[in-house]
Amino acid sequence: MQFIREPSKKVPVFAEVDVLVVGGGPAGLAAAISSAREGVSTMLMDRYGCFGGVISQVGVEGFAWYRHKGTTEAGGLTYEFENVARALGASTPRTESDSEALDAEMFKYVADSIIRSAGIRPLLHCYAVGGIIENNAIKGIITESKSGRMAILARRVIDCTGDGDVAANAGVPFTKRDKLSWVTPVFHCRGVDGKKFLDFVKQDLKPTFADWSGEWSVETGGEEKDMFSPYLAKPFNDAIKDGILEKVEGIEYGGSYGTVSPEGDVTQLNVVFISGVDSTDVKSLTDAEIKGREAVINAIHVLKKYVPGFENARLRNFGMTIGTRESRQIEGYYRMTGKDVLNQAKFEDSIGIFPEFIDGNGVLRLPTTGRYFQIPYRAILPQKLDNLLVAGRCISGDILAQGAFRSMSCCVLTGQGAGVAAAVSIKEDLSTKEVDIKKVQSALAKQYVRIF
Ligand SMILES: Cc1cc2nc3c(=O)[nH]c(=O)nc-3n(C[C@H](O)[C@H](O)[C@H](O)COP(=O)(O)OP(=O)(O)OC[C@H]3O[C@@H](n4cnc5c(N)ncnc54)[C@H](O)[C@@H]3O)c2cc1C
Numbered sequence: 156m157q158f159i160r161e162p163s164k165k166v167p168v169f170a171e172v173d174v175l176v177v178g179g180g181p182a183g184l185a186a187a188i189s190s191a192r193e194g195v196s197t198m199l200m201d202r203y204g205c206f207g208g209v210i211s212q213v214g215v216e217g218f219a220w221y222r223h224k225g226t227t228e229a230g231g232l233t234y235e236f237e238n239v240a241r242a243l244g245a246s247t248p249r250t251e252s253d254s255e256a257l258d259a260e261m262f263k264y265v266a267d268s269i270i271r272s273a274g275i276r277p278l279l280h281c282y283a284v285g286g287i288i289e290n291n292a293i294k295g296i297i298t299e300s301k302s303g304r305m306a307i308l309a310r311r312v313i314d315c316t317g318d319g320d321v322a323a324n325a326g327v328p329f330t331k332r333d334k335l336s337w338v339t340p341v342f343h344c345r346g347v348d349g350k351k352f353l354d355f356v357k358q359d360l361k362p363t364f365a366d367w368s369g370e371w372s373v374e375t376g377g378e379e380k381d382m383f384s385p386y387l388a389k390p391f392n393d394a395i396k397d398g399i400l401e402k403v404e405g406i407e408y409g410g411s412y413g414t415v416s417p418e419g420d421v422t423q424l425n426v427v428f429i430s431g432v433d434s435t436d437v438k439s440l441t442d443a444e445i446k447g448r449e450a451v452i453n454a455i456h457v458l459k460k461y462v463p464g465f466e467n468a469r470l471r472n473f474g475m476t477i478g479t480r481e482s483r484q485i486e487g488y489y490r491m492t493g494k495d496v497l498n499q500a501k502f503e504d505s506i507g508i509f510p511e512f513i514d515g516n517g518v519l520r521l522p523t524t525g526r527y528f529q530i531p532y533r534a535i536l537p538q539k540l541d542n543l544l545v546a547g548r549c550i551s552g553d554i555l556a557q558g559a560f561r562s563m564s565c566c567v568l569t570g571q572g573a574g575v576a577a578a579v580s581i582k583e584d585l586s587t588k589e590v591d592i593k594k595v596q597s598a599l600a601k602q603y604v605r606i607f
Contacts, residue, residue, distance in 0.1 A: 166297060168306045172198045172276065174577045175309035177283045177296065180208015181218075181563040182547030183315030184266055185232045185570030186577075189602055190313075191273045193578030198307065199270060200278035200298070203475065206266035208317065210563070211259055213478035214341040216413045216423045219254035219564045221512040223382075226253075226522045229507040231604035232571050233564040240265050247414045251383050256414045259343075259422065259474075278307075283316065286325030292541040292586065293325060311577035311587065312543050315570060318435050319483040319549035327537040328486040331435070332554065336480040336516055337407070337428035340447030344424060344455065345471040349415040352464025362386035367519055370409055376520040385412050387426060390461035391454070400457050405430045406450050408457070420471060425478075426454050434479040443477050480515065480561060484552060485545045489533035493518075493555025496528050504592045505529035506572030507604045509565045515558030529607065530560065532592055535573050541586045546573040568604070575599050 173195035176187040184206060187199035199206065209215045218237060222228070237255040240246040245261035248254075257265070270277050285297040287306060295308035314321035323329050356362065363386075364379035370388040388409030394400035400408065406429055413423030427450040432443040451473060458465040484490075494500075496513060497520075508529050510522030534551045535544050545551075546569040548561035559565060575598045580590040596606050 166304050166306045168308055169298070169302070170198060170276070171308040172196045173309065173581050174198070174311045174313065174574070175200070175296065175307055176313045176315055176574070177321050178208065178315035178317060178547070179206035179266065180315060180317060180547060180566065181210065181236070182566040182570035183208065183313070184269065185567040186313045186315055186546050186574035187275045188232060188269060188273045189571040189574030190578045191275045192602065193575060193582070193598060195578045195581050196276070198276040198278060198309070200281045200283070200307070202280070202282045204279050205263040206270065206277070207262045209478060210257055211263045211266065212475045214259040214343060214423055214474040215425070215478060215563070216256040216259050217249060217254070218257050220249055220252045221510065221514070221522055221562065222252050222254045223521060223523045224253065225525045226510045227508065227525050227527045228510055228564070229568050229605045231507065231568065231599070231602055233567045236567060239269060243268065251385055256422070283321050284324065286312070286321055288325055288540070291539065293543040296321060310542065310581050313573045313577055314485070314543060314545045314549070315547050317479065317482070317548055319485040319545055322485045322537050322540070322543060322545055323483055325540055325543065327540050327543070329483040330486065331483050332481070335433060335482065337430050338432045338434065338443055338447070338480065339425055339429070339478045340427055340444070340451050341474045341478050342424050342451045343420060343422045343471040344458070344465070344468045345420050346467045346469045347415070347419045347421045348464040348466070349417065349419060350464070352421070352462065353415055355463040356385070360387070360389060364519065364521065372517055374518050378523050379519065379521040382521070386410070387412060387462070390457055391426070393461055394457040399460065400453060406446070408450070408454055421468070424454070427451055432477070434477070434482045440477065447477050448473060481548070481554070481557060483549055484557065485549050486538050487534045487545070487551030488536050488538060489531045489551060491530070491534050491550070491552035491556035491560065493553060496556050496559045499526055500528045502529045502531035504532040505606050506532050506535070506576070506595065506599060507568045507606060509559060509568060512562060513555065513558040515561060516554050518555060518558055530569060530572070532572065532576060532595065535569050536587060541588055544573040544577055544587055546570040571602065571604060572599065575602065
C-alpha cells in the first residue's frame, strides 16, 4: 500500500462534556441515559442521521425475543426501552416470545424522545476517527463531519460503536477472528396478504426452533425443540432445488421474519446471510452492501413464487446499512467465556445479570430454565487506557459468550453499567480503573438493575 503524510493542523474543540458516548445503538443509548440520570453532563454521538443502531439502521426489531416463561433478567433500561416504545405506539407483541418487536422506523423517534427527556446532548452525522490520549488516559476524541475535523473533550469516553472503533484507534488491544459471523442485509416487504401467509406458516410450515438445527449446523439446548419460531427456510431450499435460485458461494438463504401487519407489511426479513465480510474494512463493506441488495431481490423473487400471501409483495425498504453481528472484541481485564454463560458465572464486580441465552456461531440456547449469569465490570474495562469504557457487542469475550452479550438487551445492560460507572467515577474523582465497584453497584440498583 502507498502512503502519504498528512500535515498536522489545529483542530477546533466543538464541545467539552463529562461523559461522551460514541455510538447510539442499544448500548450507547443506555450508557447515555444512565450517565445523564446520574447528573453528569452527557453527549451522545452517532455517525448516521438517527439513533438506535442496529434497531433503526439495520431494521432488527426483536429486542428481547429470547424471553419466555421462566426467563430471569436484570430489568433496568431493558424493560424501559420496550415500555416507552409501546407507549408511543412503536411496538407490536412478538409471536414466539413474551416480548415486544420494536418498530424499526418509529424507534428513531422513540430514541429522540428518550434522549430529550433524559437531558442528553445529541450529535448526529459525526464520525469518531481517533482518540485524544495523555498519560495513558483518554481525554476526548477527534471527529469528522460536514463541519470538518473537530475535537470533543470528555472526562470519560464510552465506546459503543459496536466495532470498538474508539478503543481500537486509541491503541487498546483487541481480537478479531479470521472467520467472522455472517452479515445480513435485513429488509421489509409490503403488499403481503398477511392472513394467507400466516395460514401457510401455521398449516404447512409449522416452524419450530428445531428447524434451525435442521437447516443450519446449529446446536440447541433441546428445550426449545418444539417451540414455535417464525422461521422460513423451505421456500428457499425448494427454489434452489428447482433451479430458480442460484446457490452462490458465501451466500445462504433462509431465516426468520419479524411481524406481519394488517396493512400487509412483513418486517425484519432476516433471510440472507453473507460470509467472509469484515465490517471494519471499507472495501469488504462495500462489496457486502452491493452483494446483499442483489441477494435480497433474489429472496423476494423466491418469496413471491413459493410463499402464499407474498404473490403481490414488494420491497418496502432495505436497512440503511448491512447488519454486522461480530467484528472486534476489545481486550478487557476479564474475558468472558461461553463457560461463564452456561455455568451461571458469578463475579464480585457484577454490573448485572443476563439469562442463559446464546444465539450465535452455531449455538442456540433459549432461557426457559431461569438460569442466569453475571457480567463483570472488568469485561467492559479496556486494558491499557484509563477513563475509557466499552459496551455492547464489542466487549471482552470469546465467541460463545458473544452469542449472549451481543443480544440487544444485554448490550443495554453493559451500556447501563458503563454509563453509571463513568458517572460515579467522575463524582468520586477516581479513574475508571480505580472506581469503587460497590458504589457503582448501588447506583445501578437505584436504576432498578438486578446485580446478583
Ligand atoms: C441481522 C442481525 C440480526 C440480529 N437479530 C437480533 C435479534 O433478533 N435480537 C437481538 O437481541 N439481537 C440481534 N442482533 C444483534 C444485535 O442487534 C447487535 O449485537 C446489537 O444491536 C449491538 O448493539 P451495540 O449498541 O453494541 O451496537 P450497534 O447497534 O451496532 O450500534 C452502534 C452504533 O454506533 C454507531 N457508530 C459506529 N461506528 C461509529 C463511529 N466511528 N463514530 C460514530 N458512531 C459510530 C453506529 O452508527 C451505531 O448507531 C442481530 C444483529 C444482526 C446484524
